Amino acid sequence: MRMKFVALGALAAVTSFALVLGYWISSTSPAASAVVKAVAIDSDDIGGTVTSDHGAEAGVWVIAETTDLPTKYAKIVVTDEKGQFVIPDLPRATYNVWVRGYGLVDSAKSRAMPGKILDLKAVAAPSDKAAAQYYPALYWYAMLKIPAKGEFPNSDPMKSQGRWLDIVKTDGCYTCHQLGDAATRTLPPALGKFHSSADAWERRIQSGQASASMAGAISRVDTHHALALFGDWTDRIAAGEIPFAKPSRPQGVERNVVVTLWDWNSPKAYLHDEISTDKRNPHVNAGGILYGSPEESSDGTLVFRRV
Numbered sequence: 001m002r003m004k005f006v007a008l009g010a011l012a013a014v015t016s017f018a019l020v021l022g023y024w025i026s027s028t029s030p031a032a033s034a035v036v037k038a039v040a041i042d043s044d045d046i047g048g049t050v051t052s053d054h055g056a057e058a059g060v061w062v063i064a065e066t067t068d069l070p071t072k073y074a075k076i077v078v079t080d081e082k083g084q085f086v087i088p089d090l091p092r093a094t095y096n097v098w099v100r101g102y103g104l105v106d107s108a109k110s111r112a113m114p115g116k117i118l119d120l121k122a123v124a125a126p127s128d129k130a131a132a133q134y135y136p137a138l139y140w141y142a143m144l145k146i147p148a149k150g151e152f153p154n155s156d157p158m159k160s161q162g163r164w165l166d167i168v169k170t171d172g173c174y175t176c177h178q179l180g181d182a183a184t185r186t187l188p189p190a191l192g193k194f195h196s197s198a199d200a201w202e203r204r205i206q207s208g209q210a211s212a213s214m215a216g217a218i219s220r221v222d223t224h225h226a227l228a229l230f231g232d233w234t235d236r237i238a239a240g241e242i243p244f245a246k247p248s249r250p251q252g253v254e255r256n257v258v259v260t261l262w263d264w265n266s267p268k269a270y271l272h273d274e275i276s277t278d279k280r281n282p283h284v285n286a287g288g289i290l291y292g293s294p295e296e297s298s299d300g301t302l303v304f305r306r307v
């Protein structure tokens with residue numbers, strides 16, 4: 001007990017000495033201060049700092065991605081209050097490393113291998129409109145107008161505003177895909193020429209293998225009214241309107257996140273479902289193989305092993 005106390009006491013003394021020394025060096029010698037503040041990395045990490053013309057950029061994403069591995073791989077981290085980052089434990093490959101963040105436009109890409117320190121330059125967005133292109137899709141979808149509460153009940157089966165919201169969101173359109181990303185908040189010219197944007201929407205959601213389900217979803221609300229509102233939504237966006245809310249950058253522990261994205265397959269096939277364990281007992285298959293189902297896109301069953 002006594003020994004432990006002594007050891008801790010010694011450690012505390014060393015730590016405060018180091019802090020004092022660090023403070024003394026950083027406040028006296030600019031060259032040495034760079035050494036004290038440098039980001040510490042291992043040989044399989046990429047680290048560094050992100051700055052823009054406004055100084056250190058805190059709470060922005062630093063993305064390392066590569067196509068050197070059998071399938072595309074990306075790892076994403078967030079900068080701390082000094083604009084510093086570490087992308088840890090990268091498989092050996094050459095990476096494109098770049099910065100995305102709210103209030104910015106995407107930076108240029110730097111090429112780097114693990115073990116490298118990078119000073120990345122973030123680019124401030126020239127306008128609110130340019131910044132908004134990176135907002136989550138839902139910020140754009142929230143601009144879709146919804147009939148007022150007083151307009152219900154209008155026609156069977158639309159009994160309430162809540163039911164309408166349920167169908168244009170959770171239990172209808174959003175069952176299969178998000179709305180509000182660049183592909184869905186704009187009308188592609190290749191779709192053709194139409195009298196109105198509502199007509200364009202009527203044609204658009206009858207496209208592709210899921211057309212019956214999409215038409216089915218919109219027919220559960222007052223269809224003409226809904227198509228008019230979707231048309232109004234894309235018209236306002238085409239005219240320059242942007243989301244009324246601005247997302248805030250990650251704060252606090254949100255900045256500790258490390259996201260690893262490793263594609264299951266090539267761009268020629270897609271994965272519909274994956275399973276790693278049994279939700280009734282999540283200890284099953286811990287650290288084991290993940291199994292994927294490519295639905296109708298290929299004949300194989302995919303397995304994913306950690307390397």
Ligand code: HEC
Pocket residue numbers: 168172173174175176177179183184188204205207208209210213214217218
């Ligand atoms: C059953 C699943 C499903 C539902 C429900 C669904 N969609 Fe889709 N949606 C798809 C699929 C799959 C595609 C891609 C179609 C294709 O290109 O072959 C798609 C494509 C789209 C596109 C075109 C995107 C582009 O790139 O141009 C829009 C817009 C769209 N959906 C809107 C809606 C709306 C609005 C609803 C609700 C009324 C809805 N979807 C409901 C599966 C669905």
